[in-house]
Amino acid sequence: MLRRVRIVDVRDAAKDVKAFHFDDALEFVPGQFIMVWLPGVGEKPFSLADRGMIVVKRVGPFTSRLFELEEGDYLWIRGPYGNGFRPRGERIALVAGGIGIPPLYALAKLWRDKFRKITLIYGARTEEELALLDVGRYVDEVIITTDDGSSGKKGFPTDVLKEMREEFDQVYACGPEAMLKAVLGVMEYRNVQISAERYMRCGIGVCGSCALGRYLVCRDGPVFDGRISGII
Ligand SMILES: Cc1cc2nc3c(=O)[nH]c(=O)nc-3n(C[C@H](O)[C@H](O)[C@H](O)COP(=O)(O)OP(=O)(O)OC[C@H]3O[C@@H](n4cnc5c(N)ncnc54)[C@H](O)[C@@H]3O)c2cc1C
Numbered sequence: 260m261l262r263r264v265r266i267v268d269v270r271d272a273a274k275d276v277k278a279f280h281f282d283d284a285l286e287f288v289p290g291q292f293i294m295v296w297l298p299g300v301g302e303k304p305f306s307l308a309d310r311g312m313i314v315v316k317r318v319g320p321f322t323s324r325l326f327e328l329e330e331g332d333y334l335w336i337r338g339p340y341g342n343g344f345r346p347r348g349e350r351i352a353l354v355a356g357g358i359g360i361p362p363l364y365a366l367a368k369l370w371r372d373k374f375r376k377i378t379l380i381y382g383a384r385t386e387e388e389l390a391l392l393d394v395g396r397y398v399d400e401v402i403i404t405t406d407d408g409s410s411g412k413k414g415f416p417t418d419v420l421k422e423m424r425e426e427f428d429q430v431y432a433c434g435p436e437a438m439l440k441a442v443l444g445v446m447e448y449r450n451v452q453i454s455a456e457r458y459m460r461c462g463i464g465v466c467g468s469c470a471l472g473r474y475l476v477c478r479d480g481p482v483f484d485g486r487i488s489g490i491i
């Protein structure tokens with residue numbers, strides 16, 4: 260059901276990234292998403308980063324319009340939709356690439372007590388694109404990578420995962436498709452859950468626009484077990 264929520268806080272979270280807090284403390288499973296509707300503009304999916312919080316990167320018309328909104332303005336939302344991550348393992352790695360951080364932030368913050376050790380391996384192109392670094396409060400270890408070496412190790416998060424993979428019972432990943440493919444490769448499709456992205460319209464398994472092989476990302480995902488090999 261579509262409902263109206265009021266924006267109570269907007270913050271810059273990184274270059275071209277903003278965190279929007281709204282007045283609806285949604286119950287959700289980390290990894291689930293909501294559909295956000297702006298009248299006259301359209302409707303798009305965003306992962307929940309916390310109860311009543313989404314974190315958005317400006318890429319095109321919808322997100323540019325969203326960036327004009329301020330505290331006191333309204334959004335219309337549906338959801339939460341999709342499945343979420345499944346809590347598995349004791350020593351886990353969160354592997355985030357760029358704007359893949361929001362659902363992993365939710366996992367670290369809301370499920371902190373479910374795990375013995377959480378390591379975040381977080382990559383971005385440059386230091387200024389790293390968002391939500393207060394995630395450090397909810398994890399045991401943060402390893403940053405940047406493509407240009409402006410922060411942390413120069414390289415990709417998957418370079419780090421390759422070196423450390425024996426240390427983890429379960430890996431949770433969200434980010435660009437090339438990174439997800441590399442994560443699946445490093446983990447040999449085992450002990451890994453990925454959050455996939457596809458273009459969405461209905462968000463509820465009706466229109467077929469989010470097909471990924473024989474799955475629908477909005478209904479069967481966005482989180483998929485790595486054992487479903489070859490899906491991306
Ligand atoms: C389950 C899910 C969760 C998401 N969570 C977040 C989030 O937490 N934060 C966030 O910033 N974004 C998230 N997104 C992506 C977000 O929905 C898009 O950034 C948004 O649709 C862009 O809209 P736009 O009109 O600004 O840009 P558009 O003009 O629609 O897109 C600009 C460019 O991005 C491409 N694109 C747009 N949407 C997608 C997509 N879904 N998959 C692949 N390419 C796409 C377009 O082809 C185009 O090249 C999520 C997407 C999905 C499917």
Ligand code: FES
Nearest residue numbers: 460462466467477
């Ligand atoms: S967005 Fe319509 S089926 Fe998934």
